[in-house]
Amino acid sequence: MKKEKGVSVTLISRKKLESFSTDEKIDYIIKEVSKGKILVLENGLTPVEQSALIQQTMAKIDHDTFIGIEMEGYADVENDGNMLRKILNKIFGVIKKPRMTVIGPANLLKTVYKDNNVIQTMIITGKGAK
Amino acid sequence: MGVLERFRITRFALWIQRVFGKRHARIGIYGPPNVGKTTLANRMLMDWAGETIGTVSEIPHETRRAKWKSNVKIENGSSSLVIDIVDTPGIATKVDYKEFIEQYGLDPDEAKRRAKEATEGVIEAIRWLESIDGVVLVMDSTENPFTQVNVTILGNLEARNLPVIIAANKIDLEKSSPATLKSAFPQHPVVPISALTGYNLDNLYTTMVKHFGKRRRKRK
Numbered sequence: 001m002k003k004e005k006g007v008s009v010t011l012i013s014r015k016k017l018e019s020f021s022t023d024e025k026i027d028y029i030i031k032e033v034s035k036g037k038i039l040v041l042e043n044g045l046t047p048v049e050q051s052a053l054i055q056q057t058m059a060k061i062d063h064d065t066f067i068g069i070e071m072e073g074y075a076d077v078e079n080d081g082n083m084l085r086k087i088l089n090k091i092f093g094v095i096k097k098p099r100m101t102v103i104g105p106a107n108l109l110k111t112v113y114k115d116n117n118v119i120q121t122m123i124i125t126g127k128g129a130k
Numbered sequence: 131m132g133v134l135e136r137f138r139i140t141r142f143a144l145w146i147q148r149v150f151g152k153r154h155a156r157i158g159i160y161g162p163p164n165v166g167k168t169t170l171a172n173r174m175l176m177d178w179a180g181e182t183i184g185t186v187s188e189i190p191h192e193t194r195r196a197k198w199k200s201n202v203k204i205e206n207g208s209s210s211l212v213i214d215i216v217d218t219p220g221i222a223t224k225v226d227y228k229e230f231i232e233q234y235g236l237d238p239d240e241a242k243r244r245a246k247e248a249t250e251g252v253i254e255a256i257r258w259l260e261s262i263d264g265v266v267l268v269m270d271s272t273e274n275p276f277t278q279v280n281v282t283i284l285g286n287l288e289a290r291n292l293p294v295i296i297a298a299n300k301i302d303l304e305k306s307s308p309a310t311l312k313s314a315f316p317q318h319p320v321v322p323i324s325a326l327t328g329y330n331l332d333n334l335y336t337t338m339v340k341h342f343g344k345r346r347r348k349r350k
Contacts, residue, residue, distance in 0.1 A: 063246075
C-alpha cells in the first residue's frame with residue numbers, strides 16, 4: 001500500500017496498555033514516537049513510569065533526528081483539591097490511576113494550552129511520520 | 131549573629147528535625163530548567179554556610195550536573211544538625227541544541243555539547259530522587275504551572291512519600307501569579323518567593339515548619 005503523507009495519530013486502548021509490562025510500555029512508546037508518531041493513551045503512565053520514560057527519552061536523543069518528546073496528561077483525580085475525596089482516599093487507600101495522555105515527538109507536537117480539564121496541542125505539519 | 135538570622139536558623143533546624151526526625155537530611159532542589167533552582171540553592175547556602183554552589187545563567191540547562199554541599203551545619207540553640215543541599219539539573223522532556231544557537235547565540239559545537247550534557251543531567255536528576263529525604267520544588271510563577279514536568283515531578287514525590295514544598299519563584303517579576311500555582315496544586319504548600327532578591331525567604335522557612343510539623347502529627 002502506498003504511504004500517504006501526513007501525521008499518524010494512534011489511540012491506544014487501556015486493555016492494550018495493561019497487557020504491557022512497564023518496560024514494554026516504555027519501549028513501545030519510545031519506538032513509536034521516535035518514528036514520528038503521536039500516541040494517545042487511554043490510560044496514561046504512572047508518575048514513576050513517566051520519569052522512566054523521560055530518562056529513556058534523554059538517552060535516545062539524537063541532535064538531528066530526535067530531540068525528545070512532548071507529553072501531556074490530566075492530573076490525578078486526587079489533585080483537584082476536593083477534601084472529601086482526599087479523606088476517602090486516605091481511609092480506603094484508593095490507588096491513583098493515570099489518566100488519558102498524549103505523547104509525541106517534540107519537533108512535531110506542541111502544547112498550546114493546558115489546565116486541569118483541557119489539553120490543547122498543535123501538530124506541526126511537514127515533519128510527520130515517515 | 132543577628133536576632134533575625136538566629137531565628138531563621140533555629141526555625142530551619144526545627145523543621146529538619148520535625149520532617150525527618152533525624153539529624154542529617156538530604157534536601158533536593160528540583161524543578162524544570164530556568165526556574166531559579168541554583169539561585170535558590172545559592173541563597174539558601176549563603177544563609178546557612180556563607181557560600182554559593184553554582185553559576186546561574188539565562189540560558190537553560192546551566193546546571194548540568196547535580197551539585198551538593200554536604201555537612202552544612204545548622205545551629206539550634208546549644209545543639210546543631212547537619213544537612214546536605216542538592217542542586218539538581220532541570221528536568222525536561224526535550225532538549226534541542228538549535229534553541230541554544232537561535233535564541234542564545236551559542237556556536238553549534240558548544241550548543242551540541244550543552245545539549246548532550248543537559249540530557250545526562252536530566253537522567254541524573256531523576257536518579258537522585260532515590261537518595262533524597264525531602265524536596266523544595268521550584269516553579270516559575272510567571273509561567274503556566276500545568277506542565278507535564280511539574281506534574282511528573284510532583285507525582286514521583288507523592289509516590290515516594292517524600293515531603294515537598296513548592297517555591298513559587300520570580301515573584302519580583304510583574305507577570306508573576308503565585309495564586310495560579312496555589313490553585314493548581316492545592317494539595318501542597320506553595321510559598322511565593324524571589325530567590326533573586328531574597329524576598330519572602332523567611333516565610334518559606336516558617337511555612338516549612340508549619341506544614342511538616344502538621345504532617346508529622348497526623349502520622350502519630
